Amino acid sequence: MADKNHLYLVDGSAYIFRAYHRLPPLTNPEGTPVGAVYGYTTMLWKLADDLDKADGPTHMAVVLDKSSHSFRNDIYSEYKANRPDPPEDLQPQFPLIRDATRAFSLPCIEEPDVEADDMIATYARAAQREGWDVTIVSSDKDLMQLVGEENGANGTGRIDMLDTMKNARIYIEEVEEKFGVPPEKVGDVLALMGDSVDNIPGVYGVGPKTATKLIVEHGDLTGALDAAEDMKKSKLKERLIEQRENAELSRVLVTLKEDCDLPQPLSDFKLDGVPPEPLAEFLEKHGFSSLLRRLDSGSGSPDRPTNLNPAKQSTKGADPETDGNRQPLPDWPDVDRSAYECVQTLDRLEEWVTRALAARLVAVDTETSSLDAMEADLVGFSLALVANDACYVPLGHYTGSGGSDDMFAERPKQIAREAAFAAIKPLLESDAVIKVGQNIKYDINVLLRCAGIAMAPVHDTMIVSFDMDAGRAESGIGGGHGMDELAERHLGHTCMKFKDVCGTGKKAIPFGEVPLDKATQYAAEDADVTWRLYQHLYRRLPLEGAAQIYHTVDRPLIPVVARMEREGIKVDRAALSRLSEQFAETTARIEKDIHAEAGEEFTIGSPKQLGEVLFDKMGYKGGRKGKSGQYSTDQAVLEKLSASGATIADKVLEYRQLSKLKSTYTDALQEAINPDTGRVHTSYSLVGAQTGRLSSTDPNLQNIPIRTEIGREIRKAFVPEDGNVLLAADYSQIELRLAAHMADVPELKEAFASGEDIHSRTAKEMYGEVDRDTRAAAKTINFAILYGISRWGLAGRLGIEPDEAQEKIDTYFQRFPGIQNYIHETLESVRAKGYSETLFGRKTWFPRINSKNQQERQGSERAAINAPIQGTSADIIKRAMARMMPALADAGLPDVRMLLQVHDELVFELPKGDVEAASSVIEKVMAEAAQPAVTLDVPLGVEIGTGESWDAAH
DNA sequence: GCTTTCACG
């Protein structure tokens, strides 16, 4: 052991009383008083920041009073009996002390029937016996009895105290100065003095001066009391004799109980770089914005030594190869797959669980039979505690190709599923142990479905990576945040590939058929690598200014989205089937017509063949396009042809629409119905879109048709269960509202404040008059602005010449100079820093913003103009989602289920009777979602509808 | 595995 252990014991209960009286009466955004909590939080922060200092803590715990009753009341019923109740605005702060402690990931000791002082004494002595140093963070005079040195088993242990309010260390000298006696005699002095606050009687008329004098003269309390007989006659002599029993009782009351049972071993208190629980979330909740800023500026956080260099920010364009992603690799041994254990007995598993509980952080990975978390069977799981300290626990492996249910299949030795689940459940559900995973939402859902385990709390390396590096990496599978890529990029390690283990294509085998040795190497490596990535990435989070967005927005969303995926939504299979049939008939008819008109049979679905038929054979005009030299036949081209009288173009358009609806929706959605639940369960990606939006796959439920009449037929097939309704809540014009706020456009802000139609207002400003045409044009221009405009693009949309479009753009900028400034400033900032930022601090990187390739550069510029707006909107609805279920529960609406998110819309299913109450809760949560972190200059409008289908709810 | 098209916000 290089350094001496140093335990800090924080006397939380005493601190809050002092902080309450010394700090101004702050309240948090909800109106709860939090002044004392604020003081407490800053104190913990300061302590944790000393982590790497010479005299700083290696171990820390907070000790709180559990109840007002203790064994002292049994000895003396009057003990603390005249203590008044704490002030009214202090009472609600007690539970918050516990939350604050948890936010710092510190152990919190609260035992019944003893006082905090007794637990502090017990732990201090226990540590001292081990030869540790101990600092008691308190200024309670009773605790001064403990100060001093003692020889323990492993060297000398020293106990001192720290008064954080006076920033003073208290050691033997200071105790002597206060009491005039050494620490071991303090109890005797206190016994004579008594204490009116605690109602300790002492000897009436004896105060600190006399008590000290008596103890100094006579050695200790007994000596002083015995000496009373020989004193010359005085009031003091009488009182000492008369009140001898009171003094002796007091001596017992002030003696600290140093042999309490230890609810947790000392080793649990280790500060081993274990990161804090959602500290940022806590800070934001209570409006501690100055601390939040400190967290993000990286100027000290509890899990991070302050001697790390602050984040190096590139001042020029960002290069994905050199910026940020390359950090010196921590000093871990290389991945050694032979070090992994295959756990095949319950004894061994229990050993792993015990060690994981002590480690307080464990990487977890599940192996299953399917990529779909709602259909997968659990085949095994792996755990990792430290680099190379990882195991795989097989549960459903077998040999032979008869499938996992084949009763003749041979099964290698494995722990019985239920026994294994019972063994890991306390670990995976423990509040005190953080579970880390790569895309852990998947594992949460698999474990809940297959094992009945509700895994929490969690961290996700994929999301940590995304929040720091969105846009930095070339997007591959997982948007550049897949585990294999992260391992290559950050650890220089090449993972075993799934296909090396299970094969690929037709020859692929389920994971359950993989032999245990190979399965162990693969599965345990995943957990090992996840653990290493976590250590690496999580440390960078505050340095990169991404801690706030991770802790307050994305991390809280993981269990929320996991639950939405499990809920799924009901679709009317018969209705979809009827539509499929109808589309099949119609497309067959149109196909014949098209072939007849073309004079040959060809594949209409092939753009290549279609282009040749239209432009070569039939001689319509319409240039080549693209490097492929192929004709373009997209909607715009076909509509032009149609306008010039080509009836075949109309038919192709209709054919295309119907075959799209059939293949992508009416057929595919029927396939997607889960046989167990009878509902459709999408999978949301939290790292799918560079701007911070969610994306939806398998199936994509964020692009269900709505814009056309026939498309809306599909929406009608999304239905509630009997007795329920669907409720859709939409943010109205949220991106334009945010643009008005962010670009500071008074005219637009006024329009939103007064509820005016925003496109009409734009038309009024641009054209001077409002009619159908000018409003439509204004709407196009409004959106064009959000997306980063070009004269050609706008010209194409408005059907005017580029010169004229440029005039419109100029007029717009003239009328709304804020918009032009916003675009200019955003681009300048992105060019300088390499990233854009949302109002909530989400960063998106644009490595090509300074590219010499014009096309690349301009593309990045348009995306960079849009990202802060689209991203802020995404942040807001995510915040609303994270708060939604607790808000509904608080309102007594536990049966309301949140099913879908479509960027600016949330879809719920609820009992008919709950509609009115739920609507007002949902509206409020969504409308107030930006607060308290951001106060917008515009209101957030929310439109709510309900009905017997998703279509009807709009 | 890439390209084209089109569904959504």
Next chain:
DNA sequence: GACGTACGTGAAAGCT
């Protein structure tokens, strides 16, 4: 001199 022109997505189909 040609390119390609609005931001963000995912799925299906055809083709290489």
